[in-house]
Amino acid sequence: MRVIGFLLLHLVSVVKAQAIDETDPPIDNDRRLEGESCCSLGNPVELAFLYTGDGCLVAENNGQTGDNCIGTISPADPPEKVFILASSREDPCDPDADVWFEDERTLSNPEFTLTTNEASFPTEVFIHILPADSLCDAERLETIKFIADCSEGEKIDMGSIFGSVEVSGCFAVESDQGEDCCEFLDDEPLQLRFTYTGETAVKIIANDRADACDTNKVWYSAHVVEPQDEFTLDVHTIGENSFGSAIFFHLLDENASCNSKSSTETYEIDICSRNSKTNVRDGDGLIIGDPVPRAGKTILIGCSAESPTVEKSCCQPTQSLASLHFTYNGGNCQNDLAESIVESCTGELNDAQAVHIVASASEDVCDPNANIYFDDNVDLGSEFVLKGNGNDQSEIIGDVWLHYMPLDFDRASETCNNDLIMQRVKFQISCTDSDIITNRLFGGSKLSECHAISSDDCCASDVAPLFLTFELSPRSCSTSKNGQLHDYCTGTVSEREVYVVANxxxxxxxxxxxxxxxxxxxxxSITNSDSELITLSVANEFGQTAFADFTYIHILEKDAVCVGNELKKSDHLLQQIRIQTTCSSNEPLFLGDIFASATLVDCKADFEDDCCDSNKKPRQITFEYIPRNCSYFGNEQVSYANRINQVCTDFINTANSKEDVFIIASDNDQPCEQTAKKWFSDIVTFGETSKEFTVHTDSTFSPNTYIHILSKTDVPCTNGELTPGVHQIQKLYFDAQCDEPLKIGNFFGSTEVIDCQSIHQIIPASSASSGEELSAEK
Known part of the structure; x- marks a missing residue:
């Protein structure tokens, strides 16, 4: 990929008699390429469309033979507003689909753009047009299929019409289509990328022999691929420097084994071979975009004379390792070992197809007290990960043994025996003594990645998090991006008001x-422009000390209700997300992890400090004001959790508001009670550094402490009542006398405790003193 280009159709008019605003700045003449083909630039990675409402009955005039349109939209009476979902699947609700656009569009606001992060769109793209304000399972108004892969010989021209949409622009990256990897590379390829073009899912083995079961060199090991899936062969996968003269592709039935001859298709491809005497090419070419010679069910889509697999230091800049990623290659001890840290290697694996690997801190594989970093079956060519918290230990350090055992070995069995060890490798993890380098061999495995203990790792400590904060945005399940093996998602969320339940x-x-x-x-209220934050707290349920193994986030229609054990309307469940939240093995949890509509942005394993430590009652508590609803709380106060509807009241929904407020802290549930003790009374601004406020008392707080949040004003109260025009936003109550826990990090509605002192500090001049009565003048 070398040259980029952009085409934009100059819109003189749109079929729907909608005028162009003449006040808009003119489109650059250099970008007016009406009628040009997007494929002249290479495979498009962005496609812009207009919703026209013309329907399938209008002559499509797009030059494609593989397109299709089914629908009921009539050009005589098109819907003004529709919901458009563009994806890789014919079923708009398919959870495995790649989704490139999902939002509402109108005839007066018709533009929408499909964008892929891949090298190109898949061969088939589906645009589903549904009624406005509907879900993916609503009755479709129209479904359009078109071919978006230029290598298929179909055109994507500017102005092409596909049903109710028209191509208005594209952004493309020039590909290497038609190039011969054996000619334009300065050296033979070290990495080859393919697309599988068969009609049904298969299991693919790529090796250097005509026998699918031969394990001499295995580049791709028995992975199941679906039609149009991409897969990559890399010489460094098993520590080689060349593919050799040929690669054999073995395509098996999805559930077949390598020796199932009747269900195996085998193809051989030549790797740029030359005549040894004349140095002239005498084999087939490797043409990008063409079906691979004698392997017609795979298409070569890219090649490189450089492999992205490079050596790197695991100890720079860190000194603490949380995980080591290995690839099992079945090698023997005489292979090139990571000599700087491997102390010993005994035993032969002889390319065993599958083994059971135990990684531990003990030479005795049966040791019941050893720290276990990994314990599971591993197939040839597959990755396995040593984790420091495999047995309540956050860091991998000291002596480590890799025990290669027979398949389905059980170290907890009474018959556990070290005599069963096929190969044992001992190495030492100590960044202070020697570096650990990736792409080095450890007997039958190669180290491919390493990860340091990170402040972004919610599982780095010995304690699983008690608080998880997520940012919610309208997204589909296909946007999930995290390292968990057992996360799960169904459904799609568009911009709307919702009710969220996490349990x-x-x-x-x-x-x-x-x-x-x-x-x-x-x-x-979930929108694309302004995301919402929610915090899941163990403290929300009295008596709970940890999240469940799996935490579910249910995003519901705002009026969803339960009848018995079911929702009154099943379609009121818009999206359900499952997350592993107890930091079990192979289920990492990092800040930035995306679980469909929920992105993890913060986690805490405990409240930070105890305001009631040493039996001292606080005399000063500092809060941060963060506009949130009463449902947002995290604390261990039983009276708060059990009486949430009584102790916190939302008068106005101002969650995520950026407005300044007036806050009164007192011992009375009425903000303007003239006999109340008032510990704070002032404007709190929503600036970067000024949304904090501190409540003070000369002795101790009263048993009942109330915080009243009012609309911004200079005079909140007049004659014991709210001044006309002043509105109460939120009222909340908590225990500040230490009869119940109070810790830094506790949050109550829109307030979070960020500091507390048992010794009275200087009271700011703007704050009311204990027992002061509010007057009309403040």
């Missing part, structure tokens, strides 16, 4: 109520 069960309902334990619940 520890796949079922959201039980006995006509939300199924507990409930870590979070509340109304939210």
């Amino acid at each position: 520890g069960d796949e079922s959201v309902c039980k006995n006509s109520d939300w199924n507990g334990p409930v870590w979070y619940e509340g109304f939210l």
Whole structure:
């Protein structure tokens, strides 16, 4: 990929008699390439369209033979507003689909753009047009299929019409289509990328022999691929420097084994061979974009004379390792070992197809007290990960043994025996003594990656998190991006008001109520422009000390209700997300992880400090004001958790508001009670550094402490009542006398405790003193 280009159709008019605003700046003449083909630039990675409402009955005039349009939209009476979902699947609700666009569009606002992060779109792209304000399972108004891969010989021209949409622009990256990898590379390829073009899923083995079961050199080991899936062969996968003269592709039935001759197709491809005497090419070419010679069900889509597999230091700049990623290659001890840290290697694997690997801190594989970093079956060519928290240890350090055992070995069995060891490799992890380098061999495995203990790792400590904060945005399941093996998602969320319930069960309902334990619940408005934050807290359920193994986030229609153990309307469940939240092996949890509509942005394993430590009662508490609803709380106060509806009241929904407010902290549930003790009374601004406020008392706080949040004003109260025009936003109550826990990090509605002192500090002049009565003048 070398040259980029952009085409934009100059819109003189649109079929729907919509005028162009003449006040808009003119389009650059250099970008007016009406009628040009997007494929002249290479495979498009962005495609811009207009919704026209013309329907399938209009002559499509697009030059494609593989396109299709089914629908009921009439050009005589097209819907003004529709919901458009563009994906890789014919079923708009398919959870495995790649989704490139999902939003509402109108005839007066018709533009929408499909963008892929891959080298190109897949061969077939589907544009589903549904009624406005509907879900993916609504009755479709129109479904359009077109061919978006230029290598298929189909055209994508500017102005082409596909049903109710028209191509208005494209951005493309010039590809290497038609190039011969054996000619334009300065050296033979070290990496080859393919697309599988068969009609059914198969299991692919790529090796250097005509026998699918031969394990001399295996570049791709028995992985199942679906039609149009991409896969990559890399010489460094098994520590080689060349593919040799040929690669054999073995295509097996999805559930077949390598020796199932009747269900195996075998193809051989030549790797740029030359005559040894004349040095002239005498084999087939490797042409990008063409079916691979004698392997017609695979298409070569890229090649490189450089492999991205490079050596790197695991100890720079860190000194603490949390995980080591290996690839099992079945090698023997005489292979090139990582001599600087490998102390010993005994035993032969002889390319065993599958083994059971135990990585531990003990030479005795049966040691019940050893720290275990990995313990599972591994196939040839597959990755396995040593993790420092495999047995409540956050860091991998000291002596480590890799025990290669027979398949399905059970170290907890009474018959566990070290005599079963096929190969044992000992090495030492100590960044202070010697570096650990990737792309080095450790007997039958190669180290491919390493990861340091990170502040972004929610599982880096010995304690699983008690608080998880997510940012919610409207997205489909296909946008998930995380390292978990057992995360799960169904459904799609578009911009709308929703009700969110996070709990520890796949079922959201039980006995006509939300199924507990409930870590979070509340109304939210999810938009593309302004995301919402939710915090899941173990403290939301009294008596709970940890999240369940799996935490579920249910995103519901705002008026969803439970009847018995089911939702009253099943389609009110817009999206369900499952996340492993107890930091079990192979289930990492990092800040920035994306689980469909939820992105993890913060985690805490404990409250930071105890305001009631040493039996001292606080005399000063500093809060941060963060506009949120009452459903947002995280604390261990039983009276708060059990009486949430009584101790916190939302008068106005101002979650995520950026407006300044007036806050009164007192011992009375009425903000303007003239006999109340008032510990704070002032404007709190929503600036970067000024949204904090501190409440003070000369002795101790009263048993009941109330915080009243009002609209911004200079005079909140007049004659014991709210001044006309002043509105109460939120009222909340908590225990500040240490009869119940109070810790830094606790949050109550829109307030979070960020500091506390048991010794009275200087009171700012703007704050009211203890017992002061508010007057009309403040």
